[in-house]
Amino acid sequence: MIEFKNVSKVFDSNDKKIHALNDINVVVEKGDVFGVIGFSGAGKSTLIRTVNLLEYPTSGEVIIEGKSLAMLSEKELREEKKNIGMIFQHFNLLNSKTVFDNVAMPLILSKKKKKEIEERVYEILRFVGLEDKAKNYPNQLSGGQKQRVGIARALATNPSILLCDEATSALDPQTTKSILNLLKKINEEYKITILIITHEMEVIKEVCNRVAVMEEGRVIESGSVFDIFARPTTETTRNFVRSVVRDDVPESVYKMLKEDEYTSRIFKIDFLGASSGQPLISRTAKKYQVDINVLFGNITELQGMPIGNLIVELIGNDVELERALQFIRNQDVEVKEVSENGSHYGTHRTSAVGYAIHG
Amino acid sequence: MEVTTELIVQALWDTLYMVSISLLFGSIIGIILGMLLVVTRKGHILENKLIFSIVNPIVNTFRSIPFIILLVAIIPFTRLIVGTSIGTTAAIVPLVLHIGPYMSRLVENSLLEVDDGIIEAAKAMGATPLQIIYRFLLPEAFPSLILSITTATIGLIGATAMAGAVGGGGLGDVAITYGYQRFSTITIFVTVIILVIIVQGVQSLGNILERKIRRV
Numbered sequence: 187m188i189e190f191k192n193v194s195k196v197f198d199s200n201d202k203k204i205h206a207l208n209d210i211n212v213v214v215e216k217g218d219v220f221g222v223i224g225f226s227g228a229g230k231s232t233l234i235r236t237v238n239l240l241e242y243p244t245s246g247e248v249i250i251e252g253k254s255l256a257m258l259s260e261k262e263l264r265e266e267k268k269n270i271g272m273i274f275q276h277f278n279l280l281n282s283k284t285v286f287d288n289v290a291m292p293l294i295l296s297k298k299k300k301k302e303i304e305e306r307v308y309e310i311l312r313f314v315g316l317e318d319k320a321k322n323y324p325n326q327l328s329g330g331q332k333q334r335v336g337i338a339r340a341l342a343t344n345p346s347i348l349l350c351d352e353a354t355s356a357l358d359p360q361t362t363k364s365i366l367n368l369l370k371k372i373n374e375e376y377k378i379t380i381l382i383i384t385h386e387m388e389v390i391k392e393v394c395n396r397v398a399v400m401e402e403g404r405v406i407e408s409g410s411v412f413d414i415f416a417r418p419t420t421e422t423t424r425n426f427v428r429s430v431v432r433d434d435v436p437e438s439v440y441k442m443l444k445e446d447e448y449t450s451r452i453f454k455i456d457f458l459g460a461s462s463g464q465p466l467i468s469r470t471a472k473k474y475q476v477d478i479n480v481l482f483g484n485i486t487e488l489q490g491m492p493i494g495n496l497i498v499e500l501i502g503n504d505v506e507l508e509r510a511l512q513f514i515r516n517q518d519v520e521v522k523e524v525s526e527n528g529s530h531y532g533t534h535r536t537s538a539v540g541y542a543i544h545g
Numbered sequence: 546m547e548v549t550t551e552l553i554v555q556a557l558w559d560t561l562y563m564v565s566i567s568l569l570f571g572s573i574i575g576i577i578l579g580m581l582l583v584v585t586r587k588g589h590i591l592e593n594k595l596i597f598s599i600v601n602p603i604v605n606t607f608r609s610i611p612f613i614i615l616l617v618a619i620i621p622f623t624r625l626i627v628g629t630s631i632g633t634t635a636a637i638v639p640l641v642l643h644i645g646p647y648m649s650r651l652v653e654n655s656l657l658e659v660d661d662g663i664i665e666a667a668k669a670m671g672a673t674p675l676q677i678i679y680r681f682l683l684p685e686a687f688p689s690l691i692l693s694i695t696t697a698t699i700g701l702i703g704a705t706a707m708a709g710a711v712g713g714g715g716l717g718d719v720a721i722t723y724g725y726q727r728f729s730t731i732t733i734f735v736t737v738i739i740l741v742i743i744v745q746g747v748q749s750l751g752n753i754l755e756r757k758i759r760r761v
Contacts, residue, residue, distance in 0.1 A: 238669050240665060240668055240669060263671070264671035264672075264673065265671065266671075267668075267669060267670065267671035268670070268671050270669070272666070272669040274662055274665070274666065276660075276662055277662075278660065278662035278663055278665065278666035279666075280663065280681065280684060280685055281685065281759075282684040282685050282687060282688075282758070283684065291670065291680065292670045292671075294680070295670055295671065295672050295676055295680070323760055325760070339670075349669075
């Protein structure tokens with residue numbers, strides 16, 4: 187368990203005070219895969235570094251498994267750090283050492299016996315699927331393999347916490363998936379609490395169960411990943427969510443609206459978990475005298491629950507249409523009519539964000 | 546006095562003797578000072594303003610004194626250390642004082658090339674500052690250190706040419722006293738050829754070692 191209690195961090199640079207962290211209060215429960223997302227400069231790197239005291243908080247404290255590490259002596263702190271593994275965006279492996287030696291390093295530092303080191307290193311290399319690369323050097327490996335070595339090294343001392351500092355940001359989407367799956371496996375098999383910082387919402391969506399959104403050194407929103415995806419309350423969060431679940435209305439839909447404004451109405455139905463798309467649409471069509479035409483859809487699964495939206499065209503007479511609409515509204519979904527003048531709703535706050543996130 | 550093969554061989558031997566001994570001591574001083582310059586700087590693992598602000602100007606001072614001046618300026622000190630102020634052994638003292646600080650800058654650069662991320666990873670693992678130095682910094686900087694030592698060795702070979710000023714002997718001395726002062730072009734030619742071959746050899750050896758260690 188990691189508790190951030192009123193954590194602030196101020197950097198002094200040329201008489202200018204930079205508030206990297208502003209009164210952070212976050213609790214990462216044991217067994218969580220906790221994600222912290224934010225743009226660069228939001229303070230998330232500083233935040234993760236206060237956990238193993240690569241950065242000391244200016245005020246407030248970080249409590250790890252009930253202990254405030256800042257209170258410990260240098261020696262005690264070094265011991266505690268063996269309980270906190272860390273992996274990095276650029277892997278930070280020793281290029282002069284083999285994969286085996288890299289993974290063995292934390293054990294060598296703890297002055298473990300040679301035999302014990304060898305057993306543990308091979309055990310953990312097997313776990314990350316790199317047993318056959320033990321004698322290779324990092325520059326002979328792909329990015330994904332390097333990160334696996336980083337993970338193996340971080341797990342060598344059997345930590346209870348794993349910190350992931352943009353661990354997948356330097357990897358391609360395919361490799362990112364496989365590394366995220368490995369993290370999931372670590373969380374499930376070893377019951378290790380994982381704290382991930384990232385600027386990719388995809389990462390949050392794939393592995394995290396809880397998330398905090400950071401902006402300008404503050405946590406602006408936090409909660410279960412599902413809640414944040416379903417009901418983002420701030421603009422920043424909405425933008426992040428949109429990078430995974432698009433909720434803008436495509437241009438083509440507006441074009442249609444213009445063309446036959448009087449014969450049909452177009453609605454956007456947001457699914458937030460409980461109900462899934464198909465039965466609702468077909469049930470409505472069966473029950474009422476309306477034709478339903480799915481124009482556009484974007485539904486993804488989040489922790490086993492569907493989330494996303496469908497844009498549908500309802501065709502029928504006014505009375506039937508109202509009744510059908512009432513029926514849909516009574517399900518566990520949110521319905522908004524897409525209108526021409528409402529078109530601003532869908533378009534004006536969309537695009538730029540996507541670039542910023544992946545760029 | 547004629548230039549004989551024997552004389553050249555003796556000079557070659559003197560040069561190698563001066564270079565190897567002063568390289569040995571110079572490397573020790575260079576690596577220690579270079580390491581201090583890195584780890585005591587602001588924000589580094591053993592940040593220490595006092596040590597840094599002592600070592601830094603000392604290195605600069607020695608580096609700014611021309612070797613020929615240093616050679617004669619420290620004669621009393623040389624006598625104190627090796628008991629004599631002339632001869633091949635006496636030349637080693639100023640050579641060490643010349644190459645040590647020079648090498649410390651090269652070592653400093655090599656160590657600074659090591660990615661900060663490596664040090665961060667080491668800290669995250671709970672490594673002590675000493676462990677960070679010998680388990681992380683030195684092994685990672687090793688290929689680059691080999692190149693630094695190669696450069697220093699070649700600088701040292703050049704500096705030994707001036708050792709004649711204190712009766713140090715060596716190939717450079719032969720080239721000056723026999724070749725230049727007595728107009729023996731062939732002597733200059735032969736000694737220079739030998740020096741070129743040595744320098745080439747040292748550089749190639751350095752490159753091969755570096756590549757082998759870096760495994761490219």
